[in-house]
Amino acid sequence: MSNLKKVLLVLLSVLLVLSLTACGSGSSNQQPQQGSSQQQDSEKTWKPESTVEIVAPANPGGGWDLLSRNIQSVVTEQKLVDQPIIITNKPGGGGAVGWTYLKGKKGNGSVLAVNSSLILLNNLLGSSELSYKDFTPLANLTTEWEVVAVAKDSPYTTGKELLDALKADPSKLSIGVGPTLGNDDHIQFLQICKAYGIDVSKLNFIVYPGAGGEEITNLLGHHIDLITISMAETLEQYRAGNLRILGVSSPERVPELQDVPTWKEQGIDVVFAHWRGIMGPPDMTPEQVKYWSDVFAKMVQSDKWKELLKNQGQYDYYMPADEYTKFLDDQNNTFSSLLKEVGLTK
8 A cells, every 4th residue: 555545544534533522522512501501491480689569559457458468477477588578558549559550560570469359340340441461460368258137137037038039029128238339249249149040130239338337227227128248347236136147158157157157058159259369560470470479378378377367357268370360260250241230331
C-alpha cells in the first residue's frame, strides 16, 4: 500500500473518532438540559410576595366583613400564609363597588374578595353588569340556613299542611319577605313551592324593607300569615314560644332546632344555603389557584375555624375551587329560571 493511501486511512480514522466523540458529547449534554427543564416545570410554584388584601364589599360588622376577619384571624394564627393580611372595606351597590375594585386587579393573586349569592342575583336582576364569570372562584366557605315560620297560634302545624293550602290556592296566604324580592329568603320559598308543584307566579309576597325585625313584628301581630327568613333572625322569638318554625333548609336537622324537620324529611327535595365564599380577580394562574386552594383546605379543618363558626351561628359549607365553580353555574341557572317564572326578569 502506498504511503499516500496509508495517510488517507489514518486521517479518515481520526475524523471518524472525532465525529463519534462529538455526537456522544452532544447527547450527554442534551439529556441533563431536558431533565433540568422538566424538574423546573414540576417545581413551579407561586406564593404571595407582598401583603395580602381581602376585600369585604360592605361596611364593618356585616356578614361579609365577619367572614373576611375570620379568614384573616385563622390564616394568620395557623401561619398558613407568610405575608401579612389586611381587610379593606368597600361598601356600596350590594357588593358591586368592592367587586369592581377586585376586577381591576387582573392576575394579582394577592388580592381576594368575599362574596355570596348577590354576585349572581345582582347580575340577574340587572342591578350590576358584574358576573361571577368575571372572577376566579377559589372556595365556598360558610352558610346560614333559612326557615319558614308562622305565629304560634297559626292553623298550620307542619310544612306539608302549609304547602297543601298554597297548592290549592297560591294567593291565599300572605308571605312576609325582606328587604326586597329576589334575595335568598325569597328564592328559598320559591324553590320549596316549585318542588311541591305550586304555581309560584301567583304567590302573595309582602315586602318589608326593614327585613327581619319588621317581618317578625308583622307576623306576631297577625298582619301576615307566614315569613321566609334566615334561621338566626327567628331564634329569639322561637325560643320564647312566640312563633312556630315549619321547616329548615339544611340537609340535616340543626342543633338549635332539634324539633324542626328539614324540608327533605317532609318529602320536599330542597336544600337551600345562604352561602358565602371567596374569589380572586380574573386571569389568576393555575399556580395561584392551587396555592389558595391549599390554604383554604387547611383553614377549614382547623379547630379555630370550627370554633368561630359555632360561636357565630355559621355552618361549614366548604367547596374547593372546581366544585365551587360548578356550584355557581348550577345556582345561576336555578335562580335565573325562578326569577323569570315570577316575572322579576325577562
